[in-house]
Amino acid sequence: MQTDSAVAARRKKRTRLAVRYGVLILAAAVILFPIYITVVDGLLSPQQVVQRPPTLFPLNPHWGNFATAFNQGDLGIYLRNSAIVTIAVMVAEVLTSVLAAYAFVFLRFPGRKILFFASLATLMVPFEATLIPNYQTIQKIGLFNTFPALILPFIASGIGIFLFRQAFLSFPSEIRDASRLDGCGHIKFLFRIVAPINRPIIAAFALFAFLTSWNQYLWPLVVTQTNSVRTVQIGLRQLAATNFNQIDVVFAGTILAALPIAVLLLAFQKQLVSGLTAGAVKG
Amino acid sequence: MTPRFIRRAREAALGYLLILPAIAAFGLFIFYPLVKTAYLGFFLAPPFPNLPSHYVGFHQYGQILGSSDFRDSLGRTGLFVLYTVPIGIVLGLALANLAQKKLPGIRLFRTIFSSSVATSVAVASVLFFTLLNPEVGLLSYAFGKEGGNGILADPHWALPAIALVTIWQNIGFTFILMSAALQSLPEDVLEASMVDGASSGVRFRRITLPLLSPILFFAVVIGVISGFQAFGQIDLLTQGGPNHATLVLIYDLYQQAFQFNNPGYAAVLSVALFFILLLLTFVQFWFFQRRVSYAN
Numbered sequence: 001m002q003t004d005s006a007v008a009a010r011r012k013k014r015t016r017l018a019v020r021y022g023v024l025i026l027a028a029a030v031i032l033f034p035i036y037i038t039v040v041d042g043l044l045s046p047q048q049v050v051q052r053p054p055t056l057f058p059l060n061p062h063w064g065n066f067a068t069a070f071n072q073g074d075l076g077i078y079l080r081n082s083a084i085v086t087i088a089v090m091v092a093e094v095l096t097s098v099l100a101a102y103a104f105v106f107l108r109f110p111g112r113k114i115l116f117f118a119s120l121a122t123l124m125v126p127f128e129a130t131l132i133p134n135y136q137t138i139q140k141i142g143l144f145n146t147f148p149a150l151i152l153p154f155i156a157s158g159i160g161i162f163l164f165r166q167a168f169l170s171f172p173s174e175i176r177d178a179s180r181l182d183g184c185g186h187i188k189f190l191f192r193i194v195a196p197i198n199r200p201i202i203a204a205f206a207l208f209a210f211l212t213s214w215n216q217y218l219w220p221l222v223v224t225q226t227n228s229v230r231t232v233q234i235g236l237r238q239l240a241a242t243n244f245n246q247i248d249v250v251f252a253g254t255i256l257a258a259l260p261i262a263v264l265l266l267a268f269q270k271q272l273v274s275g276l277t278a279g280a281v282k283g
Numbered sequence: 284m285t286p287r288f289i290r291r292a293r294e295a296a297l298g299y300l301l302i303l304p305a306i307a308a309f310g311l312f313i314f315y316p317l318v319k320t321a322y323l324g325f326f327l328a329p330p331f332p333n334l335p336s337h338y339v340g341f342h343q344y345g346q347i348l349g350s351s352d353f354r355d356s357l358g359r360t361g362l363f364v365l366y367t368v369p370i371g372i373v374l375g376l377a378l379a380n381l382a383q384k385k386l387p388g389i390r391l392f393r394t395i396f397s398s399s400v401a402t403s404v405a406v407a408s409v410l411f412f413t414l415l416n417p418e419v420g421l422l423s424y425a426f427g428k429e430g431g432n433g434i435l436a437d438p439h440w441a442l443p444a445i446a447l448v449t450i451w452q453n454i455g456f457t458f459i460l461m462s463a464a465l466q467s468l469p470e471d472v473l474e475a476s477m478v479d480g481a482s483s484g485v486r487f488r489r490i491t492l493p494l495l496s497p498i499l500f501f502a503v504v505i506g507v508i509s510g511f512q513a514f515g516q517i518d519l520l521t522q523g524g525p526n527h528a529t530l531v532l533i534y535d536l537y538q539q540a541f542q543f544n545n546p547g548y549a550a551v552l553s554v555a556l557f558f559i560l561l562l563l564t565f566v567q568f569w570f571f572q573r574r575v576s577y578a579n
Contacts, residue, residue, distance in 0.1 A: 017386075024381060028395045034410045034451065035398065037421055041413070049419055100305040109295035115302060122313050124564070126512060128533055129557035132323060132546050133316035156308035186297060215403040217515035222541055233405040237519055240409050247419050254409045262401040272400070273463050 042066065042251035049248055062248070069239070069253035074227045078235030079260065082214060085150045085231060089213040092151070094206050097160025102190050104161070105168040106176070116165070122158035127219070138223055149223040150231065154213060160205050167201045168194060200271075207271045214261060232257045317557070323550035336547060347551045352535075357559075359442065360531040364510035366446035367453070372502050374450065375457025376495075379465050380487075382458075393462070399455035404515035407452035412520055415444060438528040441521050445529055448516050453509075457502060464498040465491075507563055511556065532556055 041049050043061035070076055103109075104116050134153055143149040171194060179189055195202065220231045230238065239253045265272060326336040327343055347353055378396045382389055399407070414422040417433030426434070434440045468491065476486050492499075514533050517523060523530040523538060530538075532552060540549035 020381075020384070020386070024389075024392050027378060027381065028392055031398065031451075031454065032395055034407075034414060035402075037414065038410050054421055054424060096305040096308065099301040103298040103301035107294050107298035107301070108291070109298035112298070115306060118314075119305065119309065122309050124561060125313050125317055126508070126557065126560055128512060128514075128536065129320060129553045130313055130316035131536070132540050132549055132553060133319035134312055135540075136319075136546075137311070137316070152308075153312040156305040158309075161305060211400075215405075217404055217518070218537070221518070222537075233403055233515070236405045236409050240412060240519065247413060247416075250409065250413060254406055254413075258402050258406045261403070262398075265401050266394075272397075273459055 038251050039255055041248060042255050044248055046246065046248050049251075065248045065252040066256060068246070069249045069256055072249065075232070075235060075239070075253055075256055077227055078230055078232040079257070081147075081229055081235075082232040083260075084147060085220075086210055086213040088147070088151045089154045090206055090209045092155035093157045093160050093209045094202060096156045097164050097205070098190070098195060098202070100156075100161045101164030101168055102186075102194065104165050105171070106186065106189075106194075116161075119158050119161045123162070127153075131218070131222070134219075135222055144223060145225040145229055147229060150220055150229070153219070157209065160209070163201060163205055164198070167198045171197070203268075204271050207268055210264075211261070320550045320553045320557075323546055324554055326547045328545040328547050343547055344551050344554075347548060348555060353552075353555070355527070356530050356532050356535045359527075359529065360511060360533075363442060363446060363449075363513065363531055364507050366443060367449045367510055367513075368503060368506035370446075371450045371453050371457055371506060372461075372499065375454060375502070376461045376499075378454070378458045379461035382462065383465050396458045397455040399452055400459065401455070402452055404452060404513075405519060407448055408516045408519035411444070411448045411451070415520075435521055436525050438526045441525055441528045445513075445516050445520060448520065449510075449513060452516075453506075460498065460502060461495075464495055468494050504564060508560055511560055511563075532559075 037056075040056065040058050042065055043058040043063070044055060045062055048055050048058075100119065104112060138144055138149045138152075143152070175193065176189070179193060184192070214231075215233065216231070217233050220234050221237075224230045224234060227235070227238070236254065236257050240250055324344055325338055325340055327339045329336050382393050382396055402410070411422075412435075414420045415434050417423050417436075420433070423433060434444050472490060472494070473486070476490050481489070512533060513531065514537065517529050517531065517534045518537070521529040523534045533556065536549045536552040536556065539545045539552065
């Protein structure tokens with residue numbers, strides 16, 4: 001009897017496990033479906049794409065579609081533009097935020113509190129609410145359709161200042177005192193000690209800044225006009241609009257556009273959670 | 284001048300120098316334009332291009348905010364938020380719960396479930412644009428909607444289709460957020476309830492869910508805010524159509540400013556959007572503060 005119930009219990013456990021895996025696989029299949037089918041279609045010929053019932057596995061892949069998307073669709077240029085803009089924004093945001101947060105924590109000057117609250121208040125202003133005057137400003141100073149137009153409005157970040165200030169506040173004051181005794185000035189102290197110690201939060205914020213900038217859509221759409229400065233997000237719009245008779249190329253182009261970020265995220269998996277939740281202060 | 288004074292003055296000077304880049308950028312690209320937007324709303328666009336626009340004060344605000352056009356686009360935006368936020372959070376939580384148990388191969392599933400964070404709005408939209416295309420799209424094929432104008436051209440289905448794209452694109456982020464929250468739950472409380480013989484359903488409802496309420500609140504707030512800001516998917520998939528079925532507030536704003544050349548009208552919508560988001564943040568905060576139980 002005992003062995004019977006043990007066998008029954010084990011069987012029950014095994015069924016449960018099987019059900020769990022079944023649900024996991026089903027969920028994974030649903031989520032991956034759009035990506036998978038796009039990769040497959042990117043490897044098919046135009047005739048195969050429209051074939052019914054649909055081809056779900058590419059037996060003789062057309063790798064040439066990727067080359068066509070890359071060359072014909074100006075995808076290489078779009079990716080380069082995105083890289084330039086994104087890296088510039090990321091570096092600038094990290095730098096201005098680190099500097100400002102350091103001043104707010106370690107330096108004393110009149111108006112410090114007010115200026116910090118002003119920095120925080122920027123979190124309440126959605127970019128869309130300032131879109132039109134910003135567009136006019138960019139036009140007025142002659143930066144329309146240039147890289148600076150894509151970079152300048154985003155060189156500072158309220159989230160970055162807030163996060164770094166929080167991190168710097170927990171910095172032990174004994175170390176500050178000790179290093180001051182050693183004749184260590186503020187700038188040296190910041191770049192030699194404070195910044196390196198806070199590397200994890202800086203890395204997390206940098207990743208967040210990178211993703212946010214890379215994924216921007218509305219602003220690049222309104223301030224760019226030619227492919228020479230268009231970012232990859234806007235490039236995709238162009239690709240889908242102009243190459244629709246070559247649907248296989250559109251599929252391949254979409255995959256190529258998503259690939260750099262996929263690789264980056266796999267490489268920085270550790271920072272991903274803190275990076276994403278860090279940025280969620282704003283939304 | 285005492286050395287002490289000089290030292291203080293130098294410290295203050297350095298302080299201003301360090302915050303200058305950030306504060307200058309905020310002033311030029313956030314605070315000034317915010318005020319300027321409100322001001323632009325006082326000006327009526329001329330009937331023909333190149334004529335001067337004239338000052339009408341609050342008249343334009345009253346006219347636009349009281350119009351049925353505004354109410355309709357606000358209503359569509361609200362509907363879009365209702366479609367995307369609850370479903371997105373429930374799905375994200377369900378996936379996180381599913382991938383919580385340590386099983387062989389679970390890391391692979393976690394990577395798959397979070398995969399959509401690697402896509403941008405534009406990538407996700409183009410993926411679904413082709414999938415929903417009436418001639419070649421596999422989703423159209425699967426739903427028997429091939430031929431004709433397609434799902435995105437159907438006024439009843441366009442907004443839900445946009446919502447579907449949005450939910451899919453956000454699911455990776457929600458999954459990561461919920462997984463992190465589940466992992467941070469105090470294990471002793473969960474174990475104690477298991478010893479007490481609570482069923483897994485009761486355990487989830489009575490213990491896990493209340494403990495998760497701060498993060499759920501957080502997810503709702505950012506979900507609603509990003510719902511109001513959803514732009515790329517609409518621009519790529521429907522351009523506000525068909526028949527204004529997907530003309531949400533932000534797309535209305537964009538069209539008025541950049542297609543109909545009516546910055547005054549768009550400015551009024553910008554101000555409305557600003558106050559709506561501000562109000563929503565406060566209301567939600569107030570509401571949840573009373574209901575949310577903060578762990579520890």
